[in-house]
Amino acid sequence: MIYRLAEVGMRYGAATVLSRVSAEFAQAEFVAVLGPNGAGKSTLLGILAGLKSGHEGRCEYRDRGVEQWPRREFAREVSFLPQNVQISFPFSAQEIVLMGRTPHGRGWVESPADIAAAKRAMELTDSSNYRCRDFVSLSGGERQRVILAAALAQTPKVLLLDEPSSFLDLSHQVALYRLLARLPREEKMLVIAVTHDLNLAAAHADRVLILNDGQLVADGTPADVINEACLRDVFGVDAVIHQNRSARPVILYE
Amino acid sequence: MSRPVWLIAGMVAIVASVLLLPLIGSADISLARAWAGTSPDKEIVFDIRLPRVLLGLLAGGALSVAGVMCQALLRDALATPYTLGVASGASLGAVAAICLGWGEAGQFNGVWLAGFAGAAIAVVGVVGLASDGGRLSSFTLLLAGVTLNSICLALILFLQSVSSFGKSLTIVRWLMGGIDTVEYSTLVWLAVLLLPVVGFVLLRARDWNLLAVGEDWAAARGVPAQRMIWSGYFAISVLTGLVTALTGPIGFVGLIVPHALRLKLGADHRVLLPASFLYGAAFLAVSDTAARIILAPAEIPVGVLTALLGGPFFILLLRSKRRSTWL
Numbered sequence: 001m002i003y004r005l006a007e008v009g010m011r012y013g014a015a016t017v018l019s020r021v022s023a024e025f026a027q028a029e030f031v032a033v034l035g036p037n038g039a040g041k042s043t044l045l046g047i048l049a050g051l052k053s054g055h056e057g058r059c060e061y062r063d064r065g066v067e068q069w070p071r072r073e074f075a076r077e078v079s080f081l082p083q084n085v086q087i088s089f090p091f092s093a094q095e096i097v098l099m100g101r102t103p104h105g106r107g108w109v110e111s112p113a114d115i116a117a118a119k120r121a122m123e124l125t126d127s128s129n130y131r132c133r134d135f136v137s138l139s140g141g142e143r144q145r146v147i148l149a150a151a152l153a154q155t156p157k158v159l160l161l162d163e164p165s166s167f168l169d170l171s172h173q174v175a176l177y178r179l180l181a182r183l184p185r186e187e188k189m190l191v192i193a194v195t196h197d198l199n200l201a202a203a204h205a206d207r208v209l210i211l212n213d214g215q216l217v218a219d220g221t222p223a224d225v226i227n228e229a230c231l232r233d234v235f236g237v238d239a240v241i242h243q244n245r246s247a248r249p250v251i252l253y254e
Numbered sequence: 255m256s257r258p259v260w261l262i263a264g265m266v267a268i269v270a271s272v273l274l275l276p277l278i279g280s281a282d283i284s285l286a287r288a289w290a291g292t293s294p295d296k297e298i299v300f301d302i303r304l305p306r307v308l309l310g311l312l313a314g315g316a317l318s319v320a321g322v323m324c325q326a327l328l329r330d331a332l333a334t335p336y337t338l339g340v341a342s343g344a345s346l347g348a349v350a351a352i353c354l355g356w357g358e359a360g361q362f363n364g365v366w367l368a369g370f371a372g373a374a375i376a377v378v379g380v381v382g383l384a385s386d387g388g389r390l391s392s393f394t395l396l397l398a399g400v401t402l403n404s405i406c407l408a409l410i411l412f413l414q415s416v417s418s419f420g421k422s423l424t425i426v427r428w429l430m431g432g433i434d435t436v437e438y439s440t441l442v443w444l445a446v447l448l449l450p451v452v453g454f455v456l457l458r459a460r461d462w463n464l465l466a467v468g469e470d471w472a473a474a475r476g477v478p479a480q481r482m483i484w485s486g487y488f489a490i491s492v493l494t495g496l497v498t499a500l501t502g503p504i505g506f507v508g509l510i511v512p513h514a515l516r517l518k519l520g521a522d523h524r525v526l527l528p529a530s531f532l533y534g535a536a537f538l539a540v541s542d543t544a545a546r547i548i549l550a551p552a553e554i555p556v557g558v559l560t561a562l563l564g565g566p567f568f569i570l571l572l573r574s575k576r577r578s579t580w581l
Contacts, residue, residue: 051470075476082470088331089466089521099464103476108460108524154475 002027002158002190003048007057009214010043018043018214020057027157028184030191032201032222035211036235041194042083042162044211048192049080049160061158075103079156083163085147087135093146094131097122100153114153121152124179126172140167148176159183161193165200173197177204202226202249210234222248257525260518264532271311271539276303278543280550306435309444310539310556313433313497314507316448318534319455320493321508322527326466327486328392331516335494335508338395338487339380339402340373344498345429346406347372352424353417365428369499376402377491390483392469431504431557433542444496451492452531458482459523466521504557507538510564514571537564 003025010018018040025031033041046052047059050066059066061078069077079100087096100121101114110118122128127145130138135146144167151159161180165173181204183189195201201208202222210218210225212234218225226249231239242250276299277283287295320335328337335341347368356364383398384390414425455462461482464472473479497504511534512526519525538556541563545556 049474051473071473071478072476075474078474080470080474082468082474085467085471087467088329089325090516091463091467091521095463095520095522096467099467099471099475102460102464108457 001025002062004060004063005048005057006060008044008047008059009056010040010047010052010054011056016214018047018055018211021211021216022057023209023216023219025190025192027190028188029206030181030184030204031193031207031209032205033192033194033209033211034196034198034201039211040214041211045080045160045162045192045194048158049078050074051080072103075154077156078158078160079151079154081147081151081159081161081164083166085143090134090136092132093127093135093138093142094118094122096135096146097127097131097149097153100150103154117155118149118153121149122146124152125149126175141169141172144168145172156189158190158192161191163194163196165195165197173200177201180204181206198226198231198251202251203244203246226251257519260515260529261525261532264529264536267536268311268532271307271536272304275307275539275543276300279303279546302435305438305441306433306542307539308441309436309500310433310542311535312441312444312448313501313504314511314538314541315531315535316452316493316497317504317508317538318511318530319452319527320490320497321534322512322523322530323455323462323486323490323493324508325512326462326523327483327490328396329466329468330396331513332509333396334505335490336403336503336505338399338490338494339376339406340491340494341498341503342403342406342410343376343379344369344373344495345503346409347375348428348499348502349410349413349425352421352428353413355421366499370495373491373495373499376406377488377495381487389480390487392483395487427555428502430555431502432545432553432555433501433504433538436500440500444500447496448493451489454485455489456524456527458485459527462486462523462527463521466523502557504538504560506557506560506564507534510560510568511537514568517571 001024005021005023008018008021009016021044033044035041043052047055050069053067061069066074097118098110098114101110101117105111105114122131125145125148127142127149130142135143138146144164148164165176168176177200180191180193183191205222208220208222208225209216210230217234218230226241228239228241231237231251238254240252240254242252244250277285281298283295283298288299317335324333324335324337325331348365351365351368356368380395380398380402384394386394414422417425461472461477464475464477465479465482469479512530515526515529515533519529541560542556545554545559548554
């Protein structure tokens with residue numbers, strides 16, 4: 001187990017957005033975090049990324065609290081992909097991806113190894129075609145692939161993603177989830193993704209966490225966790241669950 | 255042109271400014287006689303015009319670099335070195351000194367000293383307003399800076415309204431911004447204080463790239479974001495405060511030079527910062543020389559001229575921008 005969360009919570013003033021979440025994550029798995037808006041998913045991800053100070057409980061990465069890790073060292077292990085990156089300046093896509101290499105070298109310019117890693121990451125996310133274009137000029141989906149490439153170029157052991165597929169077209173959504181499912185097997189990476197796409201998560205994730213009102217209400221394989229009762233109680237949606245050819249749940253909304 | 259060519263061209267522009275600008279002016283000067291030490295050519299070139307060109311270079315470079323830094327830290331392409339309130343503090347200090355009649359007294363210039371003091375107080379004030387348990391956020395910095403700007407402006411207007419006609423005129427003149435002939439010792443002091451700050455900012459250029467994208471973006475990639483925001487704010491304050499105390503607020507340099515260079519060279523601070531220093535320096539030195547000669551022997555305030563030269567140039571640039579969709 002490389003991540004251990006014990007009774008993790010978060011309050012903003014009087015509002016409790018996350019309370020007493022305990023979970024452990026292994027070296028190589030693809031975990032999808034599901035839940036309605038305001039369930040605390042992004043807050044949980046932020047705590048895992050070490051970006052939310054002042055949370056309750058313990059959040060340990062490799063037996064050390066995430067706040068105790070030196071930032072650079074932690075950034076070589078854990079990469080965080082924010083939901084929405086707004087940039088006001090004309091950075092090229094390639095420059096954005098190369099920023100992922102920052103924790104790997106103290107030099108003023110990137111090394112050939114940095115450039116090779118960035119190139120490979122852009123190939124993995126199918127974004128090489130527009131590497132010289134301004135990030136600002138790209139479409140939402142193209143931007144998302146560039147940001148994902150930046151996270152992969154960091155060559156992390158843990159990849160934390162906040163709604164990575166929200167702007168992607170259908171083929172890139174499927175390609176993204178296939179890639180996320182491949183990373184634990186081929187690169188021994190822990191992938192934790194917050195998402196609203198229950199079907200894609202059910203079809204690809206090894207494990208699903210469901211948050212509701214800041215509480216962890218379910219944790220298990222997609223087949224165990226995603227059922228009609230859960231959809232009704234947590235998401236407030238009446239739906240029918242079928243199975244696909246690999247015996248994973250498929251949700252049909254009425 | 256590629257990025258290295260732009261940087262080399264910038265250096266050439268600096269050297270050309272130092273060599274050529276002191277020869278231009280209302281009095282006809284022979285370089286041969288100046289070198290030979292003949293009066294008054296020697297005094298006009300070496301004691302009056304050259305120090306002024308050098309001050310223009312230092313001030314322009316520092317203001318442009320401060321502008322780039324403000325824009326990066328506030329993640330706003332329209333931020334200027336004056337957005338954060340430091341220059342208003344310097345102005346208020348200088349205006350107060352003018353009202354109190356602290357003119358030049360031997361080696362010390364009371365207006366400068368009051369300007370430095372005003373800038374320092376403004377820095378402390380803005381940090382006090384903006385920091386929350388040791389954390390500085392771009393948004394609160396911006397709010398604190400804008401608030402302090404309006405308070406200082408109100409106090410300046412008040413001081414001006416109660417001062418005599420002569421002093422009021424001096425105040426208006428100071429607020430227009432201008433580059434004057436200074437002693438070489440002042441230039442040396444200025445360079446000793448400014449250049450290490452510029453050097454520090456250049457060395458950390460990769461970190462500013464990440465901070466220009468976002469604080470979390472930088473922190474998640476191992477940049478000590480809070481420490482860099484603090485030191486970046488401090489660097490902006492030193493650069494802006496020192497220059498403004500000497501020259502008054504000179505607008506446009508810190509906005510237009512970075513903006514124009516970003517259109518041509520992109521946003522990578524490893525190129526943008528050195529280019530801004532070089533072109534900002536040359537731009538202000540040339541503007542100041544133009545301010546000297548256009549209505550010679552009368553002078554136009556250089557702040558007026560930077561806006562007059564910079565505005566149309568900028569519009570031209572926007573219309574011919576190479577980097578496609580960005581504005």
